[in-house]
Amino acid sequence: MYIGRFAPTPSGPLHFGSIVTAIASYLDAKSHQGKWLVKIDDIDRPRVLKGAENSILNSLELLGLEWDEKPSHQSERIEFYQYYLEALKENGHLYLCSCSRKTIHALGKSGLDGIIYNGACRNMGHTDSMKNAYRVQVNNSPLVIEDLIQGKIKQNLANDIGDFIIKRSDQIFAYQFAVVVDNYLDKLTHLCRGNDLINSLPRQRYLHQLLGFKLPICLHIPAATKQQKKLSKGHGDKISIQGNETALWVEALKFLGQPILPEYAASNIKEIIPDAIKKWSINHIPKSTSIEVDAHIHT
Ligand SMILES: [Zn+2]
Incomplete structure (x- = not known):
């Protein structure tokens, strides 16, 4: 249906x-x-x-x-978002990021939707301190999606967007993630x-x-x-x-x-x-x- x-x-x-x-x-x-x-x-x-x-x-x-x-x-739906965040975390797709907006702007280059995060925290092993953001690690391969009106949408997340936030440092789930759940x-x-x-x-x-x-x-x-x-x-x-x-x-x-x-x-x-x-x-x-x-x- x-x-x-x-x-x-x-x-x-x-x-x-x-x-x-x-x-x-x-x-x-x-x-x-x-x-x-x-x-x-x-x-x-x-x-x-x-x-x-x-x-x-x-x-x-x-x-x-x-x-x-x-x-x-x-x-x-907060508990559902938390549940699926844990699922991504268990599978090793997430990491915590402690970078300030200032650092991100200073170190990243401009992408399709703001600054491409340079991945500085990827291997830092930060702990969940209620002050850090959760980012999902993206990969370097082309994504092609067919939209019924706009046609083919192509992006390479690593080159165009960077590792993106799924839970912000203010502990609010990112729109990108919530909408998927x-x-x-x-x-x-x-x-x-x-x-x-x-x-x-x-x-x-x-x-x-x-x-x-x-x-x-x-x-x-x-x-x-x-x-x-x-x-x-x-x-x-x-x-x-x-x-x-x-x-x-x-x-x-x-x-x-x-x-x-x-x-x-x-x-x-x-x-x-x-x-x-x-x-x-x-x-x-x-x-x-x-x-x-x-x-x-x-x-
Ligand atoms: Zn960071």
């Missing part, structure tokens, strides 16, 4: 880019008679904004996006999300392999940008949903390259949604990394 998911971070209200991702993952799941889950990515507690989760769930409901199971929370716990079959996360896909695939988990089928939809910048929850990209449900659905379908009937404009979302499910095809989604959105959508 198809299992898809939308996984917002409760750091602010939904913006147009996250609405597009929610709608895409919902339509893809429903057009496959699948289940659609909502997972609240609240692992990074300092980023969590009070009230944001309620606002997000409220917005999804207004947009007619009904989840099939009670929403899950990363903050309630989440995929397994949710029995996710399809990972549909924004293309702004695609750089992290090879790291997640690598962790899936180390843990013996199967990587879901991947669909990275173009990221919504405004003046070439990714929309974000904190930068005035707030939109009002109540009363604009139809317009937002039409704009999201347009963004996703889906067919839009002229009568949608005067329709209720309860009429649009079943039709959008029927007509949904990922072949219509533009094969680009990002798409500029009209200014009127998010003001």
Whole structure:
């Protein structure tokens, strides 16, 4: 059975880019008679904004996006993350790192996603002091992943990324790691999300392999940008949903390259949604990394 998911971070209200991702993952799941889950990515507690989760769930409901199971929370899965960290540790894939951000920047060179850690602590045998970070040792071989929208994603983790953190020095599990365990716990079959996360896909695939988990089928939809910048929850990209449900659905379908009937404009979302499910095809989604959105959508 198809299992898809939308996984917002409760750091602010939904913006147009996250609405597009929610709608895409919902339509893809429903057009496959699948289940659609909502997972609240609240692992990074300092980023969590009070009230944001309620606002997000409220917005999804207004947009007619009904989840099939009670929403899950990363903050309630800490013991699972710890369990799988121990599993990686026992198999010798992890080491503790005591380097400060300053040292890492001074010694590493620039990679695809920040500084490539130079591996200084790999053989130091640091102990778990609640102050050190856990890193996973990567290997020097090309990884190729097929994405249904973006095509082949190629990376060499050693050359492009370096040994990466799976538990931070502040003892918070890294997103890269938590999401892999989440995929397994949710029995996710399809990972549909924004293309702004695609750089992290090879790291997640690598962790899936180390843990013996199967990587879901991947669909990275173009990221919504405004003046070439990714929309974000904190930068005035707030939109009002109540009363604009139809317009937002039409704009999201347009963004996703889906067919839009002229009568949608005067329709209720309860009429649009079943039709959008029927007509949904990922072949219509533009094969680009990002798409500029009209200014009127998010003001
Ligand atoms: Zn180190």
